[in-house]
Amino acid sequence: MTITKKSFKSTPFFAVLILVIIALSSGLILSVLSDVLYVSDEEKTNRDLAKVYTSDSFTAIEIDSSAISAEGNILYLYQAADGAVVIKASGIKGWKGVTEIVLAVKDGEIVNAIISSHNGDDKTSSIKASHLQQMFVGQKLDGNLEFTTTGTVGGGTLITAAPSCYATWPAVISAANVAVDYLQTKNLTGGAN
Amino acid sequence: MKVKDIALDGVVRQNPVFKLVLGTCPALAVSTSLANAIGMGAAVIFVLMCSNILVSLLRNVIPGSVRIPAFIMIIATFVTVVILAFDKFLPDLSSSLGMFLPLIVVNCLILARAEAFASANKVGAAALDGLFMGIGFTLALSVMAFIRELLGTGCLFGVEVLGGFSIGIFASSAGGFLVYGLLIAAFVAGSNAISAKNKKKQAAAEKAAKLQAAQAVAASETEVK
Numbered sequence: 001m002t003i004t005k006k007s008f009k010s011t012p013f014f015a016v017l018i019l020v021i022i023a024l025s026s027g028l029i030l031s032v033l034s035d036v037l038y039v040s041d042e043e044k045t046n047r048d049l050a051k052v053y054t055s056d057s058f059t060a061i062e063i064d065s066s067a068i069s070a071e072g073n074i075l076y077l078y079q080a081a082d083g084a085v086v087i088k089a090s091g092i093k094g095w096k097g098v099t100e101i102v103l104a105v106k107d108g109e110i111v112n113a114i115i116s117s118h119n120g121d122d123k124t125s126s127i128k129a130s131h132l133q134q135m136f137v138g139q140k141l142d143g144n145l146e147f148t149t150t151g152t153v154g155g156g157t158l159i160t161a162a163p164s165c166y167a168t169w170p171a172v173i174s175a176a177n178v179a180v181d182y183l184q185t186k187n188l189t190g191g192a193n
Numbered sequence: 194m195k196v197k198d199i200a201l202d203g204v205v206r207q208n209p210v211f212k213l214v215l216g217t218c219p220a221l222a223v224s225t226s227l228a229n230a231i232g233m234g235a236a237v238i239f240v241l242m243c244s245n246i247l248v249s250l251l252r253n254v255i256p257g258s259v260r261i262p263a264f265i266m267i268i269a270t271f272v273t274v275v276i277l278a279f280d281k282f283l284p285d286l287s288s289s290l291g292m293f294l295p296l297i298v299v300n301c302l303i304l305a306r307a308e309a310f311a312s313a314n315k316v317g318a319a320a321l322d323g324l325f326m327g328i329g330f331t332l333a334l335s336v337m338a339f340i341r342e343l344l345g346t347g348c349l350f351g352v353e354v355l356g357g358f359s360i361g362i363f364a365s366s367a368g369g370f371l372v373y374g375l376l377i378a379a380f381v382a383g384s385n386a387i388s389a390k391n392k393k394k395q396a397a398a399e400k401a402a403k404l405q406a407a408q409a410v411a412a413s414e415t416e417v418k
Contacts, residue, residue: 015259022263026270030277037277039284047284117288128351 044116045076048088052112053104055080067185072178075100077188082106085190087183088116091175099171103136103179105190110139110180115172127172136176141189145180147173196321203325210333211380215302219293220334221369228350230338232286234331236275236294238324241303243271245311245323252312264307269298302330333376340372 008014049058058078068074075088084106090098104112113136115127139145149170183189209215216237223233247267248255255263276294279287287294297303306326311319342348345364347355362368 010256012258015256018255019259019263019266022266026266030270030273033274033277037281039280044284128346130351 045088048102048114048116049078049086052102052114053080053084053086053106055082055084057081058086061085061188064186067182069178069181071174072098074178074182077182079190083191084111085183085188087179087188089175089179089182091171091173091178099168099175101132101172101175101179103176105141105183105188107191108141108189110136110141113137113176127168132172139180141180141184143184145184147176147180149173199318199321200325203322203327204329204332205384207326208329208333208380209302209326210330210337211377212384213302213305214377215305216300216330217373219296219300220337221366221373223290223293224334224337224341224369224372225345225364226289226351227335227338227342228286229289230334231331232279232283233290233293233297234327234334236272236279236290237297237300237303237330238327239275240268240271240297241306241323241327241330242320243323244268244303244307245319246316248307248311249314249316249319255312260308260312261304264304264312265298268303268307272297302326337369337372337376340376341368 049055058080061077061079063074063077065074072089072091075090077088078086080086084104086102086104088100088102090100092098100116102114102116103110113132114129115132135147139147203209207213210217210220219233219237223229244264244267248264251263272295275297276287279290279294306322310322314322339349341363343355344360345362345368347353347357347359360368363372
């Protein structure tokens with residue numbers, strides 16, 4: 001009778017052991033790195049504020065939840081040192097997820113608009129900064145300002161005609177409407193202090 | 194393998210996008226913008242190099258029966274590192290690349306190089322293979338993105354350069370396939386032309402060498418007589 005000696009390396013136990021070691025090592029490295037590279041909500045807010053409006057300081061304004069439109073939500077509201085108002089709102093009706101935009105309003109006029117996050121709706125990457133500028137910047141908060149999805153941007157091409165943007169633009173519009181609706185209701189026009 | 198061979202294979206002879214047709218999904222999805230293409234390329238270079246190095250280091254340790262899940266775990270770890278780093282330092286690029294960053298884990302190119310090269314070669318060669326394959330991938334994506342962004346939106350890096358002129362189809366998925374197919378055809382035609390030229394040169398050199406050898410033999414026979 002021939003007894004074949006099986007090496008430890010060829011056993012299933014060794015294969016599983018290797019996988020477990022790799023998994024544990026990866027987990028350990030990633031847990032350390034995720035702590036080191038963690039981006040807090042405060043950091044994200046500061047990034048948005050710096051991107052949308054230049055100011056030495058921002059003061060948080062309390063949000064009146066009863067004045068928020070049903071189409072979305074107001075996530076934060078800040079006032080800059082010169083009186084301008086920065087508002088972050090989320091809108092529904094997108095392809096998926098919740099699209100969040102940030103508007104800066106100064107002296108009753110929108111001066112800047114950015115998409116803050118898309119929460120999984122990656123089709124927002126097709127919406128360029130120039131689209132947002134053309135659609136929102138310069139619009140005046142006259143008490144009746146409201147945006148529609150049939151606005152023309154991008155050199156005359158309907159934004160809804162661009163296949164990648166079609167499903168997401170309604171979310172951007174509804175977020176903008178939530179924001180301007182709130183500002184007009186509360187009469188926050190970003191005037192001088 | 195020589196460094197020159199590894200470099201030429203990665204960038205030209207075995208270009209992952211145009212020759213091996215690997216990583217097609219990000220190639221089509223991310224090549225709408227040059228900035229995105231370069232960003233994706235940089236991420237792939239990092240993941241390729243790191244995963245190749247680690248796979249090569251562990252090539253005699255990981256049993257053959259579990260090599261694929263082991264490789265996937267290693268690749269996923271480095272992709273997660275890239276995602277964390279992009280979220281921290283390049284949030285706009287991270288947002289722009291969206292779900293295609295995590296999809297690097299299942300990019301055929303990375304698993305293919307780990308399986309076909311890194312697991313059978315030393316660390317130095319594996320690292321170089323990862324680097325040059327990544328450079329080849331980045332260059333291919335950049336060429337596609339240059340054409341698609343310029344013609345599809347009239348912009349480069351978001352800056353208008355064609356005065357408002359654009360051909361919308363190039364920015365769409367259909368245009369992506371069109372550009373991809375045409376570039377593959379051009380690449381294959383070019384590389385066939387170059388290899389035909391090299392073969393001609395080689396044949397001529399062999400003929401000349403044979404003639405020289407025959408003349409040398411004839412000359413030595415005349416001397417003997």
